[in-house]
Amino acid sequence: MSPALDSRSVLVSVGGSVAAYKACAVVTELRRRGAEVRVAMTHAATRLVTPVLLRALSGHPVLADLWTPDAVEPGHGMGHLELGAWAHVNVVVAASADLIARLALGFGDDAVAATALASRAPLLVAPAMEGAMWEHPATQANVATLTARGATILGPVRGRLASGREDSGRMLEPDAIVAAVEQALGG
Numbered sequence: 092m093s094p095a096l097d098s099r100s101v102l103v104s105v106g107g108s109v110a111a112y113k114a115c116a117v118v119t120e121l122r123r124r125g126a127e128v129r130v131a132m133t134h135a136a137t138r139l140v141t142p143v144l145l146r147a148l149s150g151h152p153v154l155a156d157l158w159t160p161d162a163v164e165p166g167h168g169m170g171h172l173e174l175g176a177w178a179h180v181n182v183v184v185a186a187s188a189d190l191i192a193r194l195a196l197g198f199g200d201d202a203v204a205a206t207a208l209a210s211r212a213p214l215l216v217a218p219a220m221e222g223a224m225w226e227h228p229a230t231q232a233n234v235a236t237l238t239a240r241g242a243t244i245l246g247p248v249r250g251r252l253a254s255g256r257e258d259s260g261r262m263l264e265p266d267a268i269v270a271a272v273e274q275a276l277g278g
């Protein structure tokens with residue numbers, strides 16, 4: 092149990108990077124430390140990890156589609172607004188280059204982007220991608236935009252990537268992401 096996380100509302104937003112499976116460990120560890128956890132997923136994320144699994148691990152329905160907002164019960168059918176207002180912190184795990192671009196531009200085209208847009212909670216972003224994607228000027232400009240807006244970018248680090256290459260762009264390990272959430276909540 093962690094005093095900083097105890098009964099706090101943590102939104103875990105999952106992007107479509109291959110590291111999406113690590114969101115399962117993040118959710119599990121946040122709950123183990125006492126946080127209330129809810130999950131939003133992009134469509135790409137649901138191709139990599141199932142909402143059913145994250146529902147089981149978080150103990151709550153997952154918002155994976157703006158048009159089937161079963162993350163809030165009973166609600167007004169706009170789960171992204173409910174989740175955005177509920178969250179004390181929003182941590183984006185397995186943030187793809189694409190998702191970072193959409194967050195930087197203020198898109199609201201899926202459950203994760205719309206919920207981030209509809210939230211005043213601090214935003215933590217854990218990118219995960221190939222080194223070339225991470226170092227691309229477009230990605231770096233989008234990261235700079237998010238940072239200037241007050242978001243905290245967690246990593247990434249240099250290490251072994253899913254492709255087998257050793258490069259930049261490896262997502263922080265789940266424990267480090269949980270520690271950053273704890274810190275953001277005053278721990």
Ligand SMILES: Cc1cc2nc3c(=O)[nH]c(=O)nc-3n(C[C@H](O)[C@H](O)[C@H](O)COP(=O)(O)O)c2cc1C
Pocket residue numbers: 106107108109110133134135136186187188189190191193219220221224
């Ligand atoms: C198997 C697979 C793994 C992928 N891994 C990554 C990744 O690690 N990082 C990344 O930025 N994009 C990755 N992509 C590409 C993204 O899934 C794609 O850009 C997608 O549109 C991102 O969606 P999102 O905005 O919902 O995250 C991967 C695609 C596939 C098919």
